[in-house]
């Protein structure tokens with residue numbers, strides 16, 4: 808009887824672990840190729856770094872992938888194709904806690920700016936803790952880290968045109 812009493816919770820734990828889907832980042836909206844990227848997908852992309860000062864003014868080096876590279880993978884207009892009505896498109900970043908921030912596409916494009924905006928999976932060489940990760944957006948050079956959203960779960964491209 809005792810064995811069964813131990814066995815059942817262990818079995819339930821196994822079922823629960825198997826049912827947990829691995830983390831994916833959803834990329835959707837006005838994109839030609841909607842994506843569900845796993846951490847392996849992101850790790851396989853060329854990496855880069857960006858600096859971010861925390862609330863206490865301490866600088867940290869984040870590693871990850873440029874947001875623009877993810878948008879390119881999703882078929883979003885970048886570079887020379889980013890003109891005309893595409894300039895009224897924006898990226899809405901959604902986090903696990905419901906926090907949302909937005910960037911215009913031009914703000915993320917290396918043909919418009921040298922500013923680094925990356926989706927980071929490591930800070931100072933260490934994987935982000937669950938409270939901040941697995942992915943944190945890092946917008947380098949901003950005076951406040953308020954747009955550097957943590958626990959990012961989705962990126963959606965939308966049109967700001969009202970007509």
Ligand SMILES: Nc1nc2c(c(=O)[nH]1)N[C@H]1C(S)=C(S)[C@@H](COP(=O)(O)O)O[C@H]1N2
Nearest residue numbers: 861862902904906952953954955956957958
């Ligand atoms: N998901 C999420 N990201 C967020 C926030 C939040 O409430 N939720 N707060 C922002 C604000 S206002 C600040 S100042 C920074 C704080 O980052 P730090 O803890 O690395 O200093 O996180 C930003 N990212």
Ligand SMILES: [Mo]
Nearest residue numbers: 862951952953
């Ligand atoms: Mo803040």
